[in-house]
Amino acid sequence: MKVFNTKNALKEHLNALRAAGKTVGFVPTMGALHQGHLSLLERARQECDVTVCSIFVNPTQFNDPKDLEKYPRPIEADIQKLEAAGCDVLFNPEVNEMYAGNENWHLDIGELETLLEGKFRPGHYQGVTQVVNKLFSIVEPNKAFFGQKDYQQVMVIRRMIQVLDTPVQLVMCPIEREPDGLAMSSRNIHLTETDRQHALVLSQALFEAKSSFENGAALSDVQRRAAELISSEGDTQLEYFELADGKTLKPAQAGSDSIVALVAAQVGKTRLIDNVIIR
Secondary structure, three states, X not given: OEEEOOHHHHHHHHHHHHHOOOOEEEEEEOOOOXXXXXXXXXXXXXXXXXXXXXXXXXXXXXXXXXXXXXXXXXXXXXXXXXXXXXXXXXXXXXXXXXXXXXXXXXXXXXXXXXXXXHHHOOOHHHHHHHHHHHHHHHHXXXXXXXXXXXXXXXXXXXXXXXXXXXXXXXXXXXXXXXXXXXEOOHHHHHOOHHHHHHHHHHHHHHHHHHHHHHOOOXXXXXXXXXXXHHHOOOXXXXXXXXXXXXXXXXXXXXXXXXXXXXXXXXXOOEEEEXXXXXX
């Protein structure tokens, strides 16, 4: 695996590969890699000739400086995982390589800016689009692979691609879960043993919601029961449980042809998100 820390060196390397007719698959990450990330890499390897992974903890998408400070950065372990997974190229830049002073950025992403994650993390998606746009312009991938766990983020990136007319195909890959159902996340490292048990209520509520809906329960009843289940769990503060239209993230209607259940909660001191596609 080749490792690059500068934009110019990476672009030169990838341009040579493209000139030889190679397609490029890209997996952008913030590191602290787990099987969820590696499943994206495996999908990229299946569909493209060259796989590029980036590790960059992007400061502009953090609302809380403490959250940015404590974000895990096990770069040596990450490099070992990428090499074992057959990644071809790692881009691991410093902040001053990606940002030059005070840059202004604002992209019209519509109501996604204020719904769900947008409401609870104001400005977050502006930071996400800012850095992903930069990474796309550097890597120029044929396909980019993102995880379903950040469902709203995938929708935001899709919107960005449309607005900026970026020539990249976005591929959403399924959530990877632990055997007990917990969605894999870099933030799980912060969970205590007790927190870890409490956190299971999120996936339990999601899967129960899917089952209840499939058995004919009304959307309002499904949502209410899920919220009650999570709120009754110890040391767990529910931020939202929403049955949303899978194309707009507005509240789902009974006739919606695409419905996704999304949840965010504070478990102990760790904020977790998860979702399940209902239909």
